[in-house]
Amino acid sequence: MKSSVIVFPGSNCDRDVAVALEKFQIKNQMVWHDESSLPKSDLVVLPGGFSYGDYLRTGCIASKSRIINDVLKHANEGGLVLGICNGFQILIETGLLPGVLLRNKKLRFLSKNVFLRVINVSSKFCLNYNKKNIIELPIAHNEGNYFANDELLKKLEDKNLIAFKYCNEKGDINKTSNPNGSSNNIAGILNDKKNILGMMPHPERLIDPLLSGEDGSIMFESLLT
Amino acid sequence: MKISATVTLKKEVLDPQGKVVGQTLKNMGYKNIVNVRQGKYFDIELDETNKEKAKKIAEDICKKLLTNIVIEDYTINLK
Numbered sequence: 001m002k003s004s005v006i007v008f009p010g011s012n013c014d015r016d017v018a019v020a021l022e023k024f025q026i027k028n029q030m031v032w033h034d035e036s037s038l039p040k041s042d043l044v045v046l047p048g049g050f051s052y053g054d055y056l057r058t059g060c061i062a063s064k065s066r067i068i069n070d071v072l073k074h075a076n077e078g079g080l081v082l083g084i085c086n087g088f089q090i091l092i093e094t095g096l097l098p099g100v101l102l103r104n105k106k107l108r109f110l111s112k113n114v115f116l117r118v119i120n121v122s123s124k125f126c127l128n129y130n131k132k133n134i135i136e137l138p139i140a141h142n143e144g145n146y147f148a149n150d151e152l153l154k155k156l157e158d159k160n161l162i163a164f165k166y167c168n169e170k171g172d173i174n175k176t177s178n179p180n181g182s183s184n185n186i187a188g189i190l191n192d193k194k195n196i197l198g199m200m201p202h203p204e205r206l207i208d209p210l211l212s213g214e215d216g217s218i219m220f221e222s223l224l225t
Numbered sequence: 226m227k228i229s230a231t232v233t234l235k236k237e238v239l240d241p242q243g244k245v246v247g248q249t250l251k252n253m254g255y256k257n258i259v260n261v262r263q264g265k266y267f268d269i270e271l272d273e274t275n276k277e278k279a280k281k282i283a284e285d286i287c288k289k290l291l292t293n294i295v296i297e298d299y300t301i302n303l304k
Contacts, residue, residue, distance in 0.1 A: 056265075057293055064290065093293075100295045107241050147296070 001026045001224060003043040006071065008033045008062045013048030013084065013204065020204040021045070024220040031067060038070035043080040043223065046071075046087030048140070048202060058101065058143045059089030068094060080124060080223070081196040085141055088188070088198035097191055097198045099148040104141070105181025111140040114179055116187055116201060117167040120160050123194040128222040134171040135215040137201035139179065139187075144200040146182035146189070153183055163188035163197055226271050226279045227304040230287055233264035238296045267291060276303055 003026050007014045014030065021028040021043075029039050038044065051062035062068075075081045075096055083091035091097045104110055113136050118129040129135065148156065156162050164187040168177040178185045180200075188199030203216030234240045240262050247261035269286070273279045280303060287299040 056291070060290070060293075100293060102238075102296070103241065 008051035011049035033065040048085030063093035
């Protein structure tokens with residue numbers, strides 16, 4: 001499997017995700033945002049960080065970068081796209097994923113581990129979570145409060161396009177297990193074709209026992225199955 | 226031609242910053258404050274003399290970049 005990690009000015013999780021991809025023998029290339037063409041890739045990753053200093057709106061300026069034309073083409077042809085944190089915000093701004101990410105309800109930057117329930121275990125990204133669907137991953141964001149109107153929420157629920165929901169240790173999904181106020185506790189969503197995943201938590205940060213856990217590894221293993 | 230655009234959160238979207246500013250003004254003694262909404266303001270200089278064309282460009286800019294139309298509204302002023 002071949003991957004490309006797009007690097008924007010202000011990306012800061014690009015090398016973390018590259019380390020994770022390489023650990024699972026995915027052949028990765030770093031691609032600068034100003035490149036005009038994407039190298040042949042099965043997977044494109046939009047990493048976390050603060051692209052363009054979050055100017056205007058988070059992910060907004062990055063979504064107009066030169067490389068994005070090829071990313072859109074790759075996505076529309078059914079290629080895999082993973083957006084983590086700021087990458088999720090960029091995916092929303094490109095229109096590849098619906099809804100909007102507002103500031104966290106309590107207006108604080110959140111940096112902590114959270115529990116997640118894997119809702120859709122049939123996408124290429126999450127196949128292996130069918131063995132373990134309550135997981136722990138770190139979040140680190142200020143604008144992760146996913147908002148969708150009732151009509152969109154119903155569509156996401158009915159079509160099984162919600163990848164992850166925030167929960168507690170036991171897997172209960174409720175207000176107290178919602179760190180940022182997001183609609184229906186949503187932490188990550190898929191597009192209709194399920195080849196695009198946007199998520200606020202960071203799987204690349206938990207890929208080794210030395211990093212205190214391996215729940216993130218399961219996603220990279222899923223990609224290879 | 227100079228144009229300006231103001232972008233604000235839609236009425237039904239919570240504006241926590243505006244809320245805090247409003248509360249602070251009340252605390253400062255401005256008892257007649259009813260509501261404050263915070264927004265963004267853009268001054269744009271265009272190489273265009275036709276008013277209609279300038280307005281069309283401004284609309285386009287607002288829709289494509291300056292505003293997230295899901296949660297924000299914009300108003301355009303031609304000077």
